[in-house]
Amino acid sequence: MFADVVIPKTPLDELTYYFNPEELGGLNPGDLVEVPLRKRRVIGVVFGVSEECKFATDQTLPIARLIYPGFLSTDLLALTRWAGDYYLTHRGNILGLIIPGWIRKRFKAGWEIFRSFTACDGIAGPELPASLGAALGAGKFGVWVFTDGANFESSLPTLIKQALTQGSVVILIPEWSFDYRLATLKLLRENFGDLLVEYHHRLTAKQQREAYQRVATVSNQLVVGVRSVVWVPVKKIASMVVINEHSLFYKEERIPRYNARDVAVARAKFAGCPVVCYDATPSLETWFNIKSGRYTVVDRPRVPSVRDRVFVVDMRRHRGEVLSPRFIQSLHQVVEKKKGALCYINRKGLSRWVMCQDCGTVLKCPGCLVPLLLTGDGRVSCNICGYQDVAPDRCCRCQGANFQYRAIGVELVQRLLKQQGIFSTLVTADLPVNFECLFGDAVLVGTRRVLSAVRSGNLGLIGLINFDSELTRPDFRTRERAFQLLFQLRELARSAQARMIIQTYRPDDPVLEWMIRGDVVSFLNSELSSRKEAGFPPYKRLIAMTVAGEEAVLGAELEKITARLCGIPCVDVLGPLKLGRQQQKVHQCRLILKIPRNVIPARVIDRKWVDGLRVMVKIDVDPQEIL
Secondary structure, three states, X not given: OEEEEEOOOOOOOOEEXXXXXXXXXXXXXXXXXXXXXXXXXXXXXXXXXXXXXXXXXXXXXXXXXXEXXXXXXXXXXXXXXXXXXXXXXXXXXHHHHHOOHHHHHHOOOOOOOOOOOOOOOOOOOOOOOHHHHHHHHHOOOEEEEEOOHHHHHHHHHHHHHHHOOOOEEEEXXXXXXXXXXXXXXXXXXXXXXXXXXXXXXXXXHHHHHHHHHHHHHOOOOEEEEOHHHHHOOOOOEEEEEEEOOOOHHHEOOOOOOOXXXXXXXXXXXXXXXXXXEEOOOOOHHHHHHHHOOOOEEOOOOOOOOOXXXXXXXXXXXXXXXXXXXXXXXXXXXXXXXXXXXXXXXXXXXXXXXXXXXXXXXXXXXXXXXXXXXXXXXXXXXXXXXXXXXXXXXXXXXXXXXXXXXXXXXXXXXXXXXXXXXXXXXXXXXOXXXXXXXXXXXXXXXXXXXXXXXXXXXXXXXXXXXXXXXXXXXXXXXXXXXXXXXXHHHHHHHHHHOOEEEEEEOOOOOHHHHHHHHOOHHHHHHHHHHHHHHHOOOOOEEEEEEEEEEXXXXXXXXXXXXXXXXXXXXXXXXXXXXXXXXXXOOEXXXXXXXXXXXXXXHHHOOOHHHHHXXXXXXXXXXXXXXXX
16 A cells, blocks of 8 residues: 655655555545655555555655544645645645744654543623524535724624534734734733633744644644634634635745635534635735625624824925924823823835925836835836836926925934934844833834834824825735824724824825825725736735846747746736846846736645756745835
8 A cells, every 4th residue: 555645844845655454554635654765764644545556666655654543624725725825835745833942842652632621611792693503503504794993893703602502613913012912912811711722933933732632633722823723623613714815924934835814714624624814904805706796795894984183294394304293292291191102103114215396106017006116326226127217307297396205214204303302212123122112102213013012001193204104015915004103093093082193295195084084994895996007916926936046048048938937828027127236146027927816826836846947936825015
């Protein structure tokens, strides 16, 4: 007998081994086994069993022993195959996410159940939609989206209560930060107590082992974690829950580069259980699926207007100034009242985008409709398709000659505040700060990192110093990310009863009015129209290919790659675009592929062909940012 075995944490797919049924007994897909590999013993998972093989018995190695029968369920086996084909990576890389390192090292034959658990008593709450309640009871796949944040605290416990009678519930949280940890976990602990199992990287190694063993061997558990929890072999999943599904933190940047939200939907489909998403500002992909009838929207957002709390400063009246008089005055008032303030500015906006200071027009690529970058030789270029042109002397809309070329940094804002007698604390990704010491009357100047830590307790003012840097990033998701940021800050200001000041050269941009009114639907519909015109997701699927190698080899291999991809009828190739400076004689170029959304990437790119190239190729399916 022969078995196809995948070895975790290796750039390999199935390897064929033979076994004697009389010695090992019958093997089945999902069994955890010990096999020889390059003069050492490793563990692997059986993916298939057959009586015949294209190799002779003396050309294959024997399986050493059976470690744990039925280790992976049928849905996880299917998920591993799907993820390998979709994200264009080897199944060994995917399996490395499912089987942690401590199992690969110890080769234990069985697991101990540390404690016994009682059934969930649940809590009182409103009834779920009939279709969702029926899906929970019948084990039926579907995706339901809650967009009204007011229903979160009431509907989530009710959902969990019903689902725990059928199996375990897995809840994905985008990041393990103050707001999600304090709000979501507090709600779950109050209602479900010992049934709650946390699984994330902030646990100790011992705590991670105990949590993993518990959810893999005991049913009817409530498992909460960040993106890696989507791979845990939970015993009988009854429902997957994704909170703030639009978050960038669900995207893994290391190999394999998966999106936990999409993996959660795929796993639920293979397991035959419903998926529930909570998001007041759903992503364009989710909204497209709602409008297409693939997902079911449970409610519509009922968001009150915040016009009395939001003030938009027209910076065209304050040319050359970083901080407007209105913002400085409001900040002094907040400091005098001993309240806290948040001064947000996106330091990533260091790219030299071009914007007219007279009318706020931003130069955009005619094909991709994303903001153009200004290069050192006086030309503008597109960061996606590589379009280039001479930088204009005058605005194409108002014929003005006053251009702003550079985003403002957080260090400059802190220096200017100090000149006004306001002392602030700088919070960026490069400066680790004890956030618990910052609340109260502190004035924080920071990038997106500070947003995940700020609480609304004593907050008096939120200021967006240069909102144009959010609207002019050279990426097709720029306006979507800008609106989601605005909505997050408006809700923080509303809950804290704080004021919000937005400084911009584009005060008439409809994004601002939609945010103030809380009109999420109008924004999403408008952005869908723009994406359709430019041919970007969700109407197309993107694949980013980064090719690196020595200059002499890189050119020839790029021609080979481009010729092969351009020969596929359904593929549009953008680029190649040269990236950055050379490092140790290694050059990098990037290709962007547009393929139909119903075509799985493995049908377009052959991994074996890519592995045979003389250059290093990094593939990112569904990139969240192209900068």
